[in-house]
Amino acid sequence: MEFNYLGRSGLKISEVGLGAMTFGRESDEELSHRMLDAFVDKGGNFIDTADVYGPGTSEEVLGRWLSGRDREDLVVATKVRFPTGEGPNDVGLSRKHIIASVEGSLRRLGTDYVDLLQIHCWDRGTPIEETLSTLSRLVADGKVRYLGSSNLRGWQLQKYLDTARAIGVEGFVSHQPQYNLLARPTEWEVLAVCQAEGVGVVPWAPLRGGWLSGRYSRNMGGAPDGSRIKTAEDEGWSETWARYDTDHTWAIVDELRAVATELDAHPAQIAIRWVMQRPGVTAPILGASKMEQLEINLGAVDIEVGQDHMDRLTAASELDVPYPYDDFIESAQHGR
Ligand SMILES: NC(=O)c1ccc[n+]([C@@H]2O[C@H](COP(=O)([O-])OP(=O)(O)OC[C@H]3O[C@@H](n4cnc5c(N)ncnc54)[C@H](OP(=O)(O)O)[C@@H]3O)[C@@H](O)[C@H]2O)c1
Numbered sequence: 485m486e487f488n489y490l491g492r493s494g495l496k497i498s499e500v501g502l503g504a505m506t507f508g509r510e511s512d513e514e515l516s517h518r519m520l521d522a523f524v525d526k527g528g529n530f531i532d533t534a535d536v537y538g539p540g541t542s543e544e545v546l547g548r549w550l551s552g553r554d555r556e557d558l559v560v561a562t563k564v565r566f567p568t569g570e571g572p573n574d575v576g577l578s579r580k581h582i583i584a585s586v587e588g589s590l591r592r593l594g595t596d597y598v599d600l601l602q603i604h605c606w607d608r609g610t611p612i613e614e615t616l617s618t619l620s621r622l623v624a625d626g627k628v629r630y631l632g633s634s635n636l637r638g639w640q641l642q643k644y645l646d647t648a649r650a651i652g653v654e655g656f657v658s659h660q661p662q663y664n665l666l667a668r669p670t671e672w673e674v675l676a677v678c679q680a681e682g683v684g685v686v687p688w689a690p691l692r693g694g695w696l697s698g699r700y701s702r703n704m705g706g707a708p709d710g711s712r713i714k715t716a717e718d719e720g721w722s723e724t725w726a727r728y729d730t731d732h733t734w735a736i737v738d739e740l741r742a743v744a745t746e747l748d749a750h751p752a753q754i755a756i757r758w759v760m761q762r763p764g765v766t767a768p769i770l771g772a773s774k775m776e777q778l779e780i781n782l783g784a785v786d787i788e789v790g791q792d793h794m795d796r797l798t799a800a801s802e803l804d805v806p807y808p809y810d811d812f813i814e815s816a817q818h819g820r
Contacts, residue, residue: 485498485500485528485785487499488767490630490684490766491656491658492682492683493657493684495629496529497530497686498530499766500530500785501769502530505533506771506772506773507533507538507545511772513548516549517549519772522775522778522779523782524553524558529557529559535588536566540592544592547592550593559600562600562602563602564585564586564601564604565577565603568581576607576609577603577610577614578607578615579615583618586601586622596626596627597629599628600657600658601632602631602632603619603634603636605634605636606635612647616653619653620648631654632658633656633658633659634660635661636674637674638672638674641678642677642681645683657683657684658683659678660687661674661685661688662687663687663689663690664691665797666696666728667689668803669803672805675763675764685765686766686767687768689723689771690756690769690771691752691755691756691781693716693721693723694712696752697751697755698750698751701737702734707725713725732801732803736800736801737751740797743789743797750780752777752784753780754797757788757789758797761789
C-alpha cells in the first residue's frame with residue numbers, strides 16, 4: 485500500500501480508502517469489523533463515514549472497532565450537512581448544526597477528534613463565512629485536524645477556497661466527488677479546480693454502486709433484490725437500472741471486461757485502478773457489502789494498468805463535451 489499526501493496538507497493517506505456507508509446496513513457489525521481488519525491488514529489507514537450513514541449506526545460500528553485500535557494509526561473522515569433530525573436546525577452548514585453534528589460524531593466514534601471533517605454538500609442558506617469560521621474553530625479547538633468538502637460544483641468549491649483565504653481561516657485540503665468511468669463530467673470543472681488549487685481528491689463510488697464491477701450484463705433485465713442497484717430505486721438514489729441501462733454503460737463494461745481478461749485481473753480492480761491512476765486523484769474510497777468484494781477491490785493496489793489500457797478505458801467512457809468545456813474554449817486558452 486502506498487501513501488499520498490492529502491492535497492497540500494502534510495497528512496498521508498493510503499492510496500485507497502475504505503467507505504463505511506454499508507456498516508450496520510448491508511454489512512452487520514461483525515462483518516464490518518472484519519472488513520476494517522482486512523483493510524488495515526492490507527496497509528490502509530483512511531476510513532470514510534458520515535453523520536447520516538445509518539443514520540449514526542455507521543459511526544457507532546466504526547467507533548466500537550476503533551476502541552480496540554491505536555487511534556493515531558488511522559485517518560478517520562466524517563461529514564456534516566444532511567439532516568440528522570426533523571428540526572429546522574438539524575440540517576445544513578450553520579454554526580449551530582455543524583457543532584451539534586461534530587459533537588454527535590465524536591460521541592458515536594468514541595474519539596476526541598476526527599482527522600478530516602467534510603462538508604457533505606452545498607448549503608445555499610448559510611453564509612460561507614459562518615461555515616468556514618465554525619469549521620476553522622473546530623480545528624483550533626483540536627476536535628478536527630483537517631477540513632474537506634464533497635459534492636460541490638466547481639464554482640462552489642472555488643468560492644469556499646477563495647473565501648477561506650480572504651478571511652484568513654482554514655480552507656479545504658480535500659474534495660470528495662463522485663468520480664468513476666460513468667462520471668466523467670466531474671473532470672470538466674471540479675477536478676480542474678482541485679488540480680489548480682492543490683486540493684486532494686478522494687472519489688466516492690469508484691464502481692458506481694456495482695455497475696463497474698462486471699457483475700451486470702445487458703440481457704439481465706434488471707438487478708437482483710438486495711443489490712445496491714435494486715435498493716437504489718426504493719432509496720431514491722441515482723445508480724438505478726433505469727438510468728444506467730444504456731449503450732454507453734455497456735460499452736464501458738465491455739471494455740472493462742476485455743482489459744481485465746488481458747491483464748488477468750477482475751473488472752472491478754480495473755475500474756478502481758482507472759480512478760486511482762487519473763490525474764489529481766489521491767485515493768478512491770472503496771465500497772463493499774461482502775468480504776469477497778472487499779478482497780477483490782483491495783487487489784487493485786497490487787496491479788497496474790498500462791497507458792494503452794488506460795487510454796482504451798478513457799476512450800470508451802468519453803462523452804460529448806458541451807460548451808464551455810469543449811475544444812473551442814480549450815484551444816482558445818492555448819492561444820490557437
Ligand atoms: N460523499 C458522498 O456523497 C458519498 C456518496 C456515496 C458514497 N460515499 C462514500 O464512498 C464509499 C464508497 O461508495 P460506494 O459504496 O457507492 O462505492 P462503489 O464501489 O461504487 O459501490 C459499492 C457497491 O458495489 C457493489 N460491489 C462492490 N465491490 C464489488 C465487487 N467486487 N463485485 C461486485 N459488486 C461489488 C456492492 O453492492 P451490492 O450491495 O450490490 O453487493 C457495494 O456495496 C461509501 O462507503 C462512502 O464512504 C460518499
